[in-house]
Amino acid sequence: MVHFSPEEKAAVTSLWGKVNVEEAGGEALGRLLVVYPWTQRFFDNFGNLSSASAIMGNPKVKAHGKKVLTSFGEAIKNMDNLKGTFAKLSELHCDKLHVDPENFRLLGNVLVIILASHFGKEFTPDVQAAWQKLVAGVATALAHKYH
């Protein structure tokens, strides 16, 4: 069970309050598909993914990114019970979506990089460390029900 100190929780929630979930979600998913093109395997029906600009401007990518990041917001409200929060989604990703959990780690790290580019100096090493712990916890929780 991942335990977050009060400082770690504060580092996460204070930054999250300033994040535009819709924009950041689209950017995170878009960058995942650009930087790690093999992740496009899950999105055959998304239309034009032929270049970085096509991917970043693709409306389905933006919509799905927003959905994913909104769900991430739930994690932040339940940092003491990530496994419980993501139990159903974990089953879904295993049984229906067949997503290798390595992809959760990749997306989590892309999200951290986006936060760094948005927040610059404010994204200190200690703030980053709290977020790394969170994205690792989310990735583990989403993989927990795999069989």
Place this chain on the structure above:
Amino acid sequence: MAARLWRGEDPTFPCRGQGSATPPALVLHRPPNPGSPTPSSRRTFASFPTTKTYFPHFDLSPGSAQVKAHGKKVADALTTAAGHLDDLPGALSALSDLHAHKLRVDPVNFKFLSHCLLVTLASHHPAEFTPAVHASLDKFFSAVSTVLTSKYR
């Protein structure tokens, strides 16, 4: 192709033609602002504490001169590598031997450092850190890591 990519000249790669897209090499070569000197090393030690096990002989407290000096060594090696994209194994041969026979850093740690290098670059140069540049840099760090662990067994 990798070298052309690095210099922003590849016609098939998205970053060309995007106006002020900065070739990845320039992003790496530009020194960080004096006001925000947080090195990737500090981020790596903070986010991935297991990486500290390779430096029992170092003072790892913030501002450590040893960490700064070592970080510069790593950055200089990356700059050298960036100038030899078409022959990374050749350019990094000595470092590859060193990591295989003396340092023996577990391969997972190259991913941790690469990630923190990307975080540092993104936080210092947000406007230039486009998706295409991000992709090139990730690919570059991955290629360097592969070469440095290539003689492990």
